[in-house]
Amino acid sequence: MPHIITKKHNSIKIPSSCDGVFFDFIAHCEKEDKICVQVEGKTFLLTKLEKNGNHLIKLDATTKIAPIILAKKALHAYIALSNCEVISSNITIHNTKLEPKKEYLKDIEYFVGEFKTTKEICVEVGFGSGRHLLYQAKLNKEKIYIGLEIHTPSIEQVLKQIRIDNIENIFIVNYDARLFLEFIASNSISQIFVHFPVPWDKKPHRRVMSKEFIDESLRALKIGGSLELRTDSPLYYEYSKELYETYCERSEIFKNKNLEVSSKYEDRWRRMGKDIWDLTIYADKISNSIILDKDFSFHGVNKFSFKEIQNFLPLKPIVENDYVVHYTYSFEVSETKGLVHVSMGSFNKPFCVYIMIDGEKINYFIATPVPTSTNKKAHKLIEKILFNGGN
Ligand SMILES: C[S@@+](CC[C@H](N)C(=O)[O-])C[C@H]1O[C@@H](n2cnc3c(N)ncnc32)[C@H](O)[C@@H]1O
Structure with missing residues (x-):
């Protein structure tokens, strides 16, 4: 997370701007300030708080922004405007490095409102290093691949690789896969890959795989479409097998199947001689279409201060x-x-x-x-x- 630690200093003047970064307002509470900033058309907040007698200024966790370079630019502009004394920071902008291919990074709103394609769609959940996602996209240029990931460094890395390999058929979304499918049209997806999900053995409610995820997958999949889980966790395997047996009509299970491409994670696992299971289910029915109620406006006039x-x-x-x-x-x-x-x-x-x-x-x-x-x-x-x- 980009941040700077500075000597204590006064608030910057608001509104103000520097190097194309616009500071709009500051909201205060007892412990911290939220500074509203706009960079390259995107709005987000910076958090400023006291830490060990200094100030820590960082990206606000709720208004996360991607690519992360926008947050770094905001912090650079903040330093220039506040004239504060920086003690430490992690916001070096490497201009010589290849910029990630940002147009392939999509907000969730894009999938709620705009996304339309006549091409075959495949989804990969938690792509990590992206080896499988990149391999599939290069191999099947006629298909669209949607990669879901919540780990920002992995996203940045894969966006860079998309640029290096000049790939045009991937959309990357920084979003929790457990919620993503709710917005996807019924009977529209060909394949959903869930490769080596975090096992969450102590907090199973956090697992990607659940009855709800299976229901949403089967609704979003076309007839014959598949949800493919690959796991090295015996507990995750047992848990998913039981879910499949309870909620799915057609499933297949393989042990230690070789895929054409393996992730770094899988390579390490194999070297240790561990088992790997593939559990696949197929959609066999046409599902009803969904109607999304997108109205989140507040209907009424606020009468309170x-x-x-x-x-x-x-x-x-x-x-x-x-x-x-x-x-x-x-x-x-x-x-x-x-x-x-x-x-x-x-x-x-x-x-x-x-x-x-x-x-x-x-x-x-x-x-x-x-x-x-x-x-x-x-x-x-x-x-x-x-x-x-x-x-
Ligand atoms: C163990 S790694 C596996 C990565 C990759 N699939 C592979 O085979 O190497 C699990 C990945 O899933 C991501 N992840 C965990 N929970 C997620 C969620 N709810 N939605 C999307 N991605 C998630 C993690 O950030 C991590 O990159």
């Missing part, structure tokens, strides 16, 4: 059947304006977001929740709490 809202927001998480709403922090910009940080949506995979309250207007700030059913229910509850003064 930002201070009043801060006072009535519940401090504890509100846990309903399958969803959660947890107001974590609020950051004041002025008497009437501020940001509220909320964790919302599915209980097992909550999504963090900011809500901007600006006088009578309320809206999600930067990222709007994606239209999952649990986000929708959480949104309705947030709306009720904000418009009814906490009741």
